[in-house]
Amino acid sequence: MSVTRVAGSFRDPSGFVFLRNEEVFRSIDDQCFETLMQLADEGNLDDWVERQLIVGTEFIEEGPLLDDLKRELPETQHFLRHERIPLVTYPYEWTVSMLADAGICTLDLQIELLESGHSLKDATAYNVQFVNGKPTMIDVASIERPSRLDVWFALGQFLQMFVYPLLLNKYRGWDLRSYFVSSLNGRDIESVAKSFGLLERFRPGLFLDLTLPLWLHRMSEKKQESKRDVLEKKVTNTAPQIANLKRLRSKLQKLAASYKPSGVWSSYTNICNYDDEADSAKKQLVRDILTRSQPGEVLDIGCNTGTYSFLAAECGANVTSVDGDHDAIEILYRRLKDNPASISPLVVDLANPSPSIGFMNVERPSFLDRSQPGCVMALALMHHLLVSANMSMDAIADQMHSMTNRDLIIEFVPTDDSMFERLMKFRVDLFQGVNLENCIKAFDAKFELLEKHPIPGSKRTLLYFRKK
Amino acid sequence: MNPLTTLAYIDPMSGAVVLQLIIAFIAGVGAFFRHTIIGGIKRIFGFGRQQDASS
Numbered sequence: 001m002s003v004t005r006v007a008g009s010f011r012d013p014s015g016f017v018f019l020r021n022e023e024v025f026r027s028i029d030d031q032c033f034e035t036l037m038q039l040a041d042e043g044n045l046d047d048w049v050e051r052q053l054i055v056g057t058e059f060i061e062e063g064p065l066l067d068d069l070k071r072e073l074p075e076t077q078h079f080l081r082h083e084r085i086p087l088v089t090y091p092y093e094w095t096v097s098m099l100a101d102a103g104i105c106t107l108d109l110q111i112e113l114l115e116s117g118h119s120l121k122d123a124t125a126y127n128v129q130f131v132n133g134k135p136t137m138i139d140v141a142s143i144e145r146p147s148r149l150d151v152w153f154a155l156g157q158f159l160q161m162f163v164y165p166l167l168l169n170k171y172r173g174w175d176l177r178s179y180f181v182s183s184l185n186g187r188d189i190e191s192v193a194k195s196f197g198l199l200e201r202f203r204p205g206l207f208l209d210l211t212l213p214l215w216l217h218r219m220s221e222k223k224q225e226s227k228r229d230v231l232e233k234k235v236t237n238t239a240p241q242i243a244n245l246k247r248l249r250s251k252l253q254k255l256a257a258s259y260k261p262s263g264v265w266s267s268y269t270n271i272c273n274y275d276d277e278a279d280s281a282k283k284q285l286v287r288d289i290l291t292r293s294q295p296g297e298v299l300d301i302g303c304n305t306g307t308y309s310f311l312a313a314e315c316g317a318n319v320t321s322v323d324g325d326h327d328a329i330e331i332l333y334r335r336l337k338d339n340p341a342s343i344s345p346l347v348v349d350l351a352n353p354s355p356s357i358g359f360m361n362v363e364r365p366s367f368l369d370r371s372q373p374g375c376v377m378a379l380a381l382m383h384h385l386l387v388s389a390n391m392s393m394d395a396i397a398d399q400m401h402s403m404t405n406r407d408l409i410i411e412f413v414p415t416d417d418s419m420f421e422r423l424m425k426f427r428v429d430l431f432q433g434v435n436l437e438n439c440i441k442a443f444d445a446k447f448e449l450l451e452k453h454p455i456p457g458s459k460r461t462l463l464y465f466r467k468k
Numbered sequence: 469m470n471p472l473t474t475l476a477y478i479d480p481m482s483g484a485v486v487l488q489l490i491i492a493f494i495a496g497v498g499a500f501f502r503h504t505i506i507g508g509i510k511r512i513f514g515f516g517r518q519q520d521a522s523s
Contacts, residue, residue, distance in 0.1 A: 150492035156481020189481060208487075216490075217483025230489065240495040244488065 003072050007362040008126065015141045017082075018073075024084050025060070025069065027076040032141050035118065036080075039143070044116055052131065053109050055138045056083025083131075085138065086297070086318045086344060087371060090364055091125040091161070092180035093346040093354055095330040096169055098135075099176060100256035102128040103162030105135035107249045110152065114238040119146045123158035124185065126364075130344055133336035148235045152245070156213070160186030163209050163248065166255040168195060171205075175326060177347070184358050189214050205251075261327035278457035283311060285453050285462050286377070286409065290315040295374030295407055301350055302381030306332035306343065312377065313341040320371055324349035350381075350399070351389035368402065375407035376400055380460070383413040386434060387423045393434070393442035401446040401467060408447060408465040412439050417459050436461055 002020070009017040015028035028036070039045045040059070048054045060066045060079040069079050091099055102125055110120050120142045127139035146153070164187060168174035172195050179187065193201065193214050201211040290298070290312055298312040303321035305328050312319045321343055323329050332345045346367075348354060354367040378400065385391045391399075400408050413420050415434050424431070440449055440463070447465035454461050498505070509515075 150495075151485060151488040153485060155488060156484035159481070159484060189483060213481065213483030213487050215483070216486040217481065220482040220486055231485070235492070237492075237496070237499075239499075240492040241488065243495075244491060 007360070008358065008364060010359070010363075012122075012139070012141050015076075020069075020072075022084070024082040026080040026082060026141060027073055028078045028080060028141055030077065032143075033078040035143055035145055036140060039116065039118065042116060044112070048109070048112065052134050052136045053105065053112065054140055055085070055129070055131075055136050057081070057140055080140065082138070085129045085131060086342070087320050088129060089344060089346055090180070090354065091165075092177045093348055093367070094130075094176060095326055095333055095345070095347060096166060096176070096259045097256040097330055097333055098130065098345075099125065099162060100166060100252040102130075102135045103158070103166075103252045104249055105137060106158065106162070107245050107252075109137050111242055111245050113143060114149055114242060117145060117149065117236070118143055119149065119152060120144075120154055121146070123152075123154035123161060125161040125180075132340050132342055133333065133345070134340065147232050149238045150235045150240045151231070152241055153231070155244075156189075157186070158248075159209055159213070160188065160192075162252065164189075164192045166252065167206060167210070168192065170255055170258065171196070171200075171203075181354075181357065184364065189217055209248075209251075259330070261330045275457055278455055278460075281456045282379075282411070282458075282460075282462065283308075285455065286379070287311060287315060289409060289451070289464050290317060290375070293375065293407055297373040297405075298375045298377060299371055299373035299403060300377045300379075301403075302378060302384065303332065303345075304328050306335060306345065308377060308379055309343050309345075310335075310339070310341055313343050317342070317375070319343045320346065320373065322346045322348040322350070322367075324351075350385065351391065371403065372405050373403070374405050375409065376404040377409045379409070379411040380413055380419070382410060382439070383417075383420045383423060383434075386431060387420075393439060397443045397446055400443075404467055406467055408443075408463075408467070410439075410443075410463045410465070411455070412436055412461045412463055414459050439463070 004019045006017040006019065013029075014032040015026055017024060017026050019025075036045065037059070045054070045057065049056050058081050060069060060081055066079065070076070091102070094102070105128055106120065106123055110123075113119055121144045122139075122142050127137055127142060128135050129138050130136070152158075165174065165176055165179040168179060169176065189210065193210060196206060196210070201207065286308060294315075295317060298317040298319045300306070300309045300312060300319055300321045303309050303323050304325075306321050309319045309321040309332065319342060321329070321332060324347070326347050329345045329347045332343075336343055336345060348367050356362060356364065356366040356369065358364045382396060385396050386393070400410075414436065415421075415424075415431050440452075443449070443463075443465055446468055448468055449463065450466050451464040452461060453464075
């Protein structure tokens with residue numbers, strides 16, 4: 001049986017994550033094992049798993065599986081098995097509310113840990129993943145039993161990963177992709193402070209978490225002496241830290257609530273040209289195909305606010321919903337919080353999807369490497385790729401071929417459709433050759449056309465392909 | 469069990485740690501002198517005397 005170490009799991013000296021036979025395992029050292037065992041004995045671990053604060057986790061304590069794992073990884077004594085996350089996502093693919101909720105999940109877990117005398121030794125956003133639209137902590141090896149419980153040493157990292165990007169978004173309009181892709185682990189306090197004027201740093205929202213730590217940081221940088229003895233002192237009073245964590249929790253909630261989605265495509269469902277007949281006919285056609293084909297994993301590209309993602313989830317699929325428009329995904333995420341479903345919403349620009357980045361360019365794999373769906377749905381998307389992204393029909397067919405493992409559902413929008421004409425308003429018409437016949441021809445080399453359905457009440461056609 | 473793995477591999481950002489140490493110190497001082505502080509406030513606003521008079 002081959003064991004594949006997860007490329008991003010190399011920083012924590014207490015263990016690492018690996019894949020074996022499609023299952024996720026974690027190797028941990030004695031100290032981490034004892035810490036987690038204590039939490040399990042107290043009943044905390046099961047409680048947190050049930051409440052989805054941490055990912056499903058079980059100890060591999062005996063039996064042939066443990067013998068096999070020890071034989072394959074002889075340097076490790078203890079193993080955990082984790083619930084598999086349908087699709088690993090990264091903060092540069094999240095929306096403002098998703099990042100805020102991931103931060104709140106981290107804070108909630110930290111507060112619970114403090115009550116049992118434990119703490120998180122790091123607070124990176126990559127330790128949080130979304131399952132059915134709800135954040136959950138995946139790095140249980142981050143739990144430790146520190147000396148001081150009044151101070152959280154990972155607070156600085158927490159500010160860099162959660163608070164600063166949200167402050168920069170609110171006050172400077174930064175998007176999360178710009179913040180994280182160029183600085184995978186968040187920006188340092190000096191560079192964040194440079195984005196704000198001297199007077200602006202006295203703003204109540206910035207002073208306590210940016211300006212004051214910056215001054216103290218500069219002062220302590222000047223003093224060269226080590227203060228480790230202060231940090232190693234035993235203090236059991238958790239009250240100051242819990243008060244600070246609750247303040248941060250409230251701050252993140254307010255930052256998320258103050259964000260008002262206003263992107264062009266987030267209001268697309270209000271301006272699109274479907275009448276009721278066409279809308280319900282299209283939904284029925286898509287539902288029929290998904291129910292018959294049962295693709296398992298569906299990738300809904302150009303998903304907008306997720307109407308068809310919810311439909312695919314109702315048909316039993318695990319859905320990854322992507323759109324380049326942050327605000328459309330923000331609305332989808334808010335819908336998902338009210339109506340939980342097996343949907344992972346992501347901000348991904350298909351003309352420039354998330355690249356492979358980080359250590360050795362493999363630490364955080366590209367979006368295309370992580371997503372291997374049984375079906376790709378591209379409903380009313382092709383004309384955007386043709387016009388806005390200047391992609392050719394052949395290039396689109398190539399891209400779809402590389403994205404799907406099996407099926408492809410496309411909604412073809414002809415050039416005389418009002419939404420196509422709307423896109424062409426101020427552009428040179430280079431699309432005379434764009435018609436249904438040429439579309440099918442472009443896909444013919446890589447796909448077999450299984451079904452072709454004109455959508456009643458519209459000029460559009462639904463095409464159902466299977467990968468050759 | 470060794471409790472000192474913290475700071476093993478992340479940069480704790482000294483400013484945030486120092487700020488928390490200051491907050492913890494102020495909270496500690498406040499907790500230590502809380503009876504003195506509360507008693508002083510009561511004396512200033514006369515709560516203690518009213519209670520004494522009623523008893």
